[in-house]
Amino acid sequence: MSNVLFTSTAIATGGRNGHVKSDDGLIDLKLVNPADKSGDKGSNPEQLFAAGYAACYDGALNHIASSKKKEIDSSITADVSFMKDPADNGFKIGVTLNINIKGVTQEEAEELAKAAHDFCPYSKATRGNIDVELKPNAV
Structure with a gap:
């Protein structure tokens, strides 16, 4: 490590x-x-994962915004779904991150959301393993 x-x-x-x-x-x-x-x-494990991912992603988002000299207020709602996996007849999870950002335009919100997803340790850990959908919203 x-x-x-x-x-x-x-x-x-x-x-x-x-x-x-x-x-x-x-x-x-x-x-x-x-x-x-x-x-x-x-x-349940999905609820705990949702809490951890939302907190980690919000930290990454605020770090990225700060590095770009953007003052924001944000909240992240992580929806973690437990699903059947047809590939092996087992189970898998998927995540939707609902990203509300105050203080930026919609275009800036989308840019910050992507940059945070590239930076976030949870996003790095899940990349290529589960589907993660980003839904940024300038509020």
Whole structure:
């Protein structure tokens, strides 16, 4: 590995109907599989991935905007879909990033969104592995 800045740790037990907890205890969640339609309350891996991706992408977006001397306010809604994968009869995920940017034109929002996608560590990790759709919107 290259120069590690920090490492985050979480432990999962019981799979999609189990439990996940971070080593510092800040994340301590029951997991449920929404596809089971059991009505049980809890989180799921896609929800956790959506939260992480949205936060990481928003950080990348603000970094890129700052480097281009743009003052923005932004919010990212990450929709992570769990889908059947016809290639192997298994499952896969796809992501839509709904990117709201205040303080720029629509054209600038699109440019910033693409640049942030090129820079974001989550985007780099998923590139070529899952479909990610960017939906930038100047608000």
